[in-house]
Amino acid sequence: MPPIDIAARVIANARLSSDYSVLSLAAPDVGARTLPGQFVMVKPEGVTDPLLRRPFSVFEVLRDPQGVIIGISILNKKAGRSTRRLYDLEVGDVVSCLGPLGQPFKTVASPTRAWMVAGGVGLAPFATLAESLAASKTETTLFYGARTGEELFYLDFFERLGVTLVLTTENGARGTKGRVTLPLEAELKALAAGDRAMVYACGPEPMLEAVAKLAAHYHQPSQVSVERVMGCGLGGCYSCVVPVKHGGENANLVRSCISGPVFDGAELVWE
Numbered sequence: 001m002p003p004i005d006i007a008a009r010v011i012a013n014a015r016l017s018s019d020y021s022v023l024s025l026a027a028p029d030v031g032a033r034t035l036p037g038q039f040v041m042v043k044p045e046g047v048t049d050p051l052l053r054r055p056f057s058v059f060e061v062l063r064d065p066q067g068v069i070i071g072i073s074i075l076n077k078k079a080g081r082s083t084r085r086l087y088d089l090e091v092g093d094v095v096s097c098l099g100p101l102g103q104p105f106k107t108v109a110s111p112t113r114a115w116m117v118a119g120g121v122g123l124a125p126f127a128t129l130a131e132s133l134a135a136s137k138t139e140t141t142l143f144y145g146a147r148t149g150e151e152l153f154y155l156d157f158f159e160r161l162g163v164t165l166v167l168t169t170e171n172g173a174r175g176t177k178g179r180v181t182l183p184l185e186a187e188l189k190a191l192a193a194g195d196r197a198m199v200y201a202c203g204p205e206p207m208l209e210a211v212a213k214l215a216a217h218y219h220q221p222s223q224v225s226v227e228r229v230m231g232c233g234l235g236g237c238y239s240c241v242v243p244v245k246h247g248g249e250n251a252n253l254v255r256s257c258i259s260g261p262v263f264d265g266a267e268l269v270w271e
Contacts, residue, residue, distance in 0.1 A: 023086055026071045058073075102258065118144045224268065
């Protein structure tokens with residue numbers, strides 16, 4: 001379905017910490033069109049500095065107690081002017097919202113397992129993916145890494161869906177100390193012959209590269225959601241190109257806003 005451009009009212013802005021928040025928008029038509037892994041371009045209405053909207057993965061598709069879709073949420077981390085403005089929004093404020101945009105994840109079903117690998121704010125596309133996998137009763141694991149235990153969010157949400165959690169922190173305060181790729185590699189090594197796991201990943205690009213290469217090394221498929229600066233989200237500005245193989249040796253540049261943000265990890269050329 002084509003994206004829509006709306007002025008969405010803020011219905012909640014839950015501050016998870018001094019840096020992270022979950023911004024909920026009254027955007028039922030966007031929510032109804034959203035597939036796991038797609039994104040929206042957003043900016044507080046009336047703001048001219050910065051001028052352009054910013055891309056955010058759709059975090060949740062929001063429903064009322066009767067199950068009717070009422071909007072979407074995004075997971076925001078303060079990192080610049082745009083994200084600080086979004087963090088400071090209050091109920092009733094208005095956000096320009098264009099979406100959903102981009103290519104979604106391809107979901108798998110049993111007996112293939114689903115392994116989601118999230119680094120920090122890379123958790124964002126996995127709430128909708130986890131719901132879709134739970135609906136198909138697919139065995140799902142979330143490998144979730146952050147700097148500290150306080151930056152591991154929404155664990156109860158995933159546990160309620162039956163997702164197995166494997167946590168890592170850089171300081172060792174919660175879960176295993178170290179990078180999230182360490183337990184992932186251990187589980188890849190432990191797969192029995194003939195077992196199949198689809199590895200989904202979102203986070204910093206070095207992590208995506210490591211995850212995609214680990215999956216390929218152990219002969220498992222991967223899908224990665226890249227985080228690139230996007231000027232328009234519609235393919236017009238060419239600010240978000242990524243190199244891909246497309247089955248050949250030479251890299252071809254494609255726009256991640258329309259060919260992605262989700263790509264086959266084995267198809268990306270890692271720079």
